[in-house]
Amino acid sequence: MSTHFTKTPGWLDWYRGPSRPVFQLPPGAVDAHCHVFGPGERFPYAAERKYTPCDASKEQLFALRDHLGFARNVIVQATCHGADNRALVDACLGSQGRARGVATVKRGVSDEQLRELHAAGIRGVRFNFVRRLVDFTPREELLEIANRIAELNWHVVVYFEAADLPELWDFFTDLPTIVVIDHMGRPDVSQSPDGDEFELLVRLMREHPNVWSKVSCPERLSVSGNPALDGEREAYSDVVPFARRLVETFPDRVLWGTDWPHPNLKNHMPDDGLLVDFIPRIATTAELRQKLLVDNPMRLYWGE
Numbered sequence: 001m002s003t004h005f006t007k008t009p010g011w012l013d014w015y016r017g018p019s020r021p022v023f024q025l026p027p028g029a030v031d032a033h034c035h036v037f038g039p040g041e042r043f044p045y046a047a048e049r050k051y052t053p054c055d056a057s058k059e060q061l062f063a064l065r066d067h068l069g070f071a072r073n074v075i076v077q078a079t080c081h082g083a084d085n086r087a088l089v090d091a092c093l094g095s096q097g098r099a100r101g102v103a104t105v106k107r108g109v110s111d112e113q114l115r116e117l118h119a120a121g122i123r124g125v126r127f128n129f130v131r132r133l134v135d136f137t138p139r140e141e142l143l144e145i146a147n148r149i150a151e152l153n154w155h156v157v158v159y160f161e162a163a164d165l166p167e168l169w170d171f172f173t174d175l176p177t178i179v180v181i182d183h184m185g186r187p188d189v190s191q192s193p194d195g196d197e198f199e200l201l202v203r204l205m206r207e208h209p210n211v212w213s214k215v216s217c218p219e220r221l222s223v224s225g226n227p228a229l230d231g232e233r234e235a236y237s238d239v240v241p242f243a244r245r246l247v248e249t250f251p252d253r254v255l256w257g258t259d260w261p262h263p264n265l266k267n268h269m270p271d272d273g274l275l276v277d278f279i280p281r282i283a284t285t286a287e288l289r290q291k292l293l294v295d296n297p298m299r300l301y302w303g304e
């Protein structure tokens, strides 16, 4: 099989030469949502993928980690690799213990494969409900997987669009593990942060203490904000009240990540240094930042 891949037309590559953040991350900070892509020649993209990205290797991810001032990464299996976790596992194993991972598995995964993933540093599985990214998987299959990984003390990461939360509610609240919501459940930030849509996510977290959220991806969620480019100090301002609300209401159940290399952005690719400078606008005290960036991810991913 040829391992030469052609990127999806219009694909934006990750930003070269990011600035150094002005905000100094606390010691031990974790970038709790990022990806590796391939390289396709070594770790081919999955046949069932919905996009073909540019390569983004573990070496490039670790160089960014060091440049931005993070100590650790949580690498999340990207849908372009399907349920083939080899690139993810290779990155975790190559990190000297400084990366953990969230994998994608199918119902046929063996106990031995799960044990191997655990030994490599995998601590969760991702269930994706975003239709442009994945084909549908029946809920009973996902629940079966969740029950199996619960025994390893892993958690479930869920990615979905805000409009789908009512329909997913019962499934999420039946899950037997910690449930981590990607990118705040993708709110429509042109609505109010106190409006019905976001209120439902807040209610989910209020009523279910096992539900966490990543307050990540302002670059994806922003509708009217300025992009994090050209030294912009006030990027993605429309996302700030949403993320701030979660950080202040649930300080012990929020995570932050760069989302590097930012798959499927259409409009611009952010300067990751400026993205880090977004953090003090949503976590406005040193105590909140310590929880968001260090204590929470350490408890969830390096807890044992």
Ligand SMILES: O=C(O)c1cc(C(=O)O)oc(=O)c1
Binding pocket: 077, 078, 079, 080, 133, 182, 220, 259, 263, 264
């Ligand atoms: O919104 C997206 O396109 C996106 C895609 C993926 C993935 O393909 O895994 O992961 C993300 O966190 C976000």
